[in-house]
Amino acid sequence: MLITVNxxxxxxxxxxxxxxxxxxxxxxxxxxxxxxxxxASKRAGTTASCTQLFTYGNYELYxxxxxxxxxxxxxxxxxxxxxxxxxxxSMALATYLCDVAADLIPEETEEADSGLxxxxxxxxxxxxxxxxxSPTLVKAVFELRAATLMGYCPDLSGCALCGSRTPExxxxxxxxxxxxxxxxxxKRNRIRDVGFTDEELRGxxxxxxxxxxVLSSMRFVSEAPPKKIxxxxxxxxxxxxxxxxxxxxxxxxxxERDYDTLHxxxxxxx
Ligand SMILES: [Zn+2]
Numbered sequence: 001m002l003i004t005v006n007x008x009x010x011x012x013x014x015x016x017x018x019x020x021x022x023x024x025x026x027x028x029x030x031x032x033x034x035x036x037x038x039x040a041s042k043r044a045g046t047t048a049s050c051t052q053l054f055t056y057g058n059y060e061l062y063x064x065x066x067x068x069x070x071x072x073x074x075x076x077x078x079x080x081x082x083x084x085x086x087x088x089x090s091m092a093l094a095t096y097l098c099d100v101a102a103d104l105i106p107e108e109t110e111e112a113d114s115g116l117x118x119x120x121x122x123x124x125x126x127x128x129x130x131x132x133x134s135p136t137l138v139k140a141v142f143e144l145r146a147a148t149l150m151g152y153c154p155d156l157s158g159c160a161l162c163g164s165r166t167p168e169x170x171x172x173x174x175x176x177x178x179x180x181x182x183x184x185x186x187k188r189n190r191i192r193d194v195g196f197t198d199e200e201l202r203g204x205x206x207x208x209x210x211x212x213x214v215l216s217s218m219r220f221v222s223e224a225p226p227k228k229i230x231x232x233x234x235x236x237x238x239x240x241x242x243x244x245x246x247x248x249x250x251x252x253x254x255x256e257r258d259y260d261t262l263h264x265x266x267x268x269x270x
Pocket of ligand 1: 162
């Protein structure tokens with residue numbers, strides 16, 4: 001079977017002495033594992049540039065009957081994102097974002113979410129490679145979009161207890177995926193102090209502080225069309241970090257996992 005796909009190389013590792021296996025996130029077929037014969041050899045030429053990590057390209061792939069892997073037959077580069085590999089912070093962040101995408105998109109699905117997440121990932125890599133936004137903001141936006149697209153979207157419409165849509169400050173209840181305004185949280189704490197037992201007492205609730213400004217940015221990002229997800233700005237880097245703390249905590253808790261690539265990104269951010 002021969003297919004032609006547009007996709008982004010999100011993982012790449014050697015196989016044997018001269019071959020390479022790459023994972024390609026595609027528009028229409030989810031994530032594909034592809035054997036690139038000779039892809040790791042020094043004479044790979046065009047094949048190597050087409051199948052390099054972070055390359056968005058057009059690929060001709062085929063698979064024999066009963067085979068698990070697709071085989072690379074040819075391709076052309078659409079957008080290379082070379083700049084990402086020239087900067088350790090950008091490369092580390094791009095690797096983490098690709099890891100999240102690889103985790104969320106199953107192999108060979110025809111679900112539309114695969115194509116939407118690919119669009120968000122391409123936009124994120126574009127903004128990151130051209131330094132149009134800080135890595136912190138790119139990370140926060142992609143984490144929230146990834147959670148939203150895959151059905152983990154938190155309810156950001158207002159306080160889950162009193163319904164206030166514009167709280168001055170609030171908390172995102174990470175495990176339950178909803179907001180609690182500061183006033184309601186203060187009341188809950190008073191009740192708890194006199195002996196009310198709830199999930200907090202069992203240590204299961206994680207509350208992330210959310211200012212009104214961070215909340216409006218998160219609402220914008222979760223509802224924006226793919227081309228507009230970066231069409232906003234925040235007051236300063238401290239506010240960007242505040243949003244990133246919320247999106248990271250939410251995503252990792254919803255997925256119930258951690259990423260080595262995230263730890264590496266943090267280590268190079270210091
Ligand atoms: Zn409230």
